[in-house]
Amino acid sequence: MKNADLQKRIQHDPLVQRLIDLQETRWFNPNTTSVAEALPHIGLTQQDVSDAHARLTRFAPFIAKAFPETAASGGIIESDVLPIPAMQRRLGQSITGELWLKKDSHLPISGSIKARGGIYEVLTHAEKLAFAAGLLTPQDDYSRLLSPEFTRFFSQYSIAVGSTGNLGLSIGIISARLGFRVTVHMSADARAWKKALLRSHGVDVVEYAEDYGVAVEQGRCAAQADANCFFIDDENSRTLFLGYAVAGQRLKDQFAHIGKVVDKNHPLFVYLPCGVGGGPGGVAFGLKLAFGDDVHCIFAEPTHSPCMLLGVYTGLHDGIAVQDLGIDNQTAADGLAVGRASGFVGRAMERLLDGFYTVDDQTLYNLLALLAQEENILLEPSALAGMPGPKQISEESHYHQLHGFSQAQLAQATHLVWATGGGMVPAEEMAQYLAKAR
Numbered sequence: 465m466k467n468a469d470l471q472k473r474i475q476h477d478p479l480v481q482r483l484i485d486l487q488e489t490r491w492f493n494p495n496t497t498s499v500a501e502a503l504p505h506i507g508l509t510q511q512d513v514s515d516a517h518a519r520l521t522r523f524a525p526f527i528a529k530a531f532p533e534t535a536a537s538g539g540i541i542e543s544d545v546l547p548i549p550a551m552q553r554r555l556g557q558s559i560t561g562e563l564w565l566k567k568d569s570h571l572p573i574s575g576s577i578k579a580r581g582g583i584y585e586v587l588t589h590a591e592k593l594a595f596a597a598g599l600l601t602p603q604d605d606y607s608r609l610l611s612p613e614f615t616r617f618f619s620q621y622s623i624a625v626g627s628t629g630n631l632g633l634s635i636g637i638i639s640a641r642l643g644f645r646v647t648v649h650m651s652a653d654a655r656a657w658k659k660a661l662l663r664s665h666g667v668d669v670v671e672y673a674e675d676y677g678v679a680v681e682q683g684r685c686a687a688q689a690d691a692n693c694f695f696i697d698d699e700n701s702r703t704l705f706l707g708y709a710v711a712g713q714r715l716k717d718q719f720a721h722i723g724k725v726v727d728k729n730h731p732l733f734v735y736l737p738c739g740v741g742g743g744p745g746g747v748a749f750g751l752k753l754a755f756g757d758d759v760h761c762i763f764a765e766p767t768h769s770p771c772m773l774l775g776v777y778t779g780l781h782d783g784i785a786v787q788d789l790g791i792d793n794q795t796a797a798d799g800l801a802v803g804r805a806s807g808f809v810g811r812a813m814e815r816l817l818d819g820f821y822t823v824d825d826q827t828l829y830n831l832l833a834l835l836a837q838e839e840n841i842l843l844e845p846s847a848l849a850g851m852p853g854p855k856q857i858s859e860e861s862h863y864h865q866l867h868g869f870s871q872a873q874l875a876q877a878t879h880l881v882w883a884t885g886g887g888m889v890p891a892e893e894m895a896q897y898l899a900k901a902r
Contacts, residue, residue, distance in 0.1 A: 584707025712750025
């Protein structure tokens, strides 16, 4: 962006200057609407999410046998939700209500939130191919997919994806288990251990010196050259989005099981780390379907990669990238190192997101160590992006006024930090993270 154009942008959207200066920034969306008003603009419905639930149920027997760590849950890939009172005390008394953690960081198979959307999209593609070939019907026992017949069948096809790491892990592991040939195009910020783990599963890993956007584009180009190759598009995939959205009803069921109330007088605030936007966008959509207007979703991004905040705040969505402002898109939060947000997610969800904030890398390391010390829970840096949110929301009177929250409502609120990754981080890597905390 030319300097004159940049100055016009700053004049029109003053918050952009704080992003350029890499200051921790928050912005509360003045254009939020009710779920009923927003749904027509999304292009997806409750029925679409219900179909995703049904598909995952059909695949559960296959998952349970293919990945024994899921046998206890009957092949359903789900994470725990738990209170973190010691962490709440350390974060400060200004946090109203209760602080909870959703441990998608420890989802089975790939140890991150991407185990929801990534695995779901591969399963959807596999089912479509098997149906078309007459090898499978919805009434079958899907554990049949582990037979040599299906492995040979899927080996005719390939899958490709561009990733900063966790999506690649999810797609690579499940695709290889089914028998697909799979290539993961990894950006420069992807961790070495994630590349090594993928290769141990027989996945072809292509490395780039550039960022996420380049890895995705190269993956897309390579897939276009092969008629039997299916490219999974993290930027625009509605299938990925629906895989994440299943989390909403499941969380509602978990809360019902433990007697936790969510209603107008007991609001739920959810803090979601955001990269390109598919994971947090899909989860937020599912939450809104499950809890209606009583849930409030806030996205968190690194100061060096505030792509979704930038896109929604300016109204330009994928028409602007952080690099256009001279921001380097280099962050310790590798899963969030994305310069240009998903235009699909930004436009679909902008009416349902309460706000955004950014957090610097040192804060992420500090919170990582604090959570390990207080709750003995180990996460990767990007997964801590949601942790500053509860304090900010509790202290921000402007936000309370914008939504008409009373002190009584806030006192009975639940703050849920969505932990997105870290369950598979090697011990030596985790030790390096902890050493960087102050």
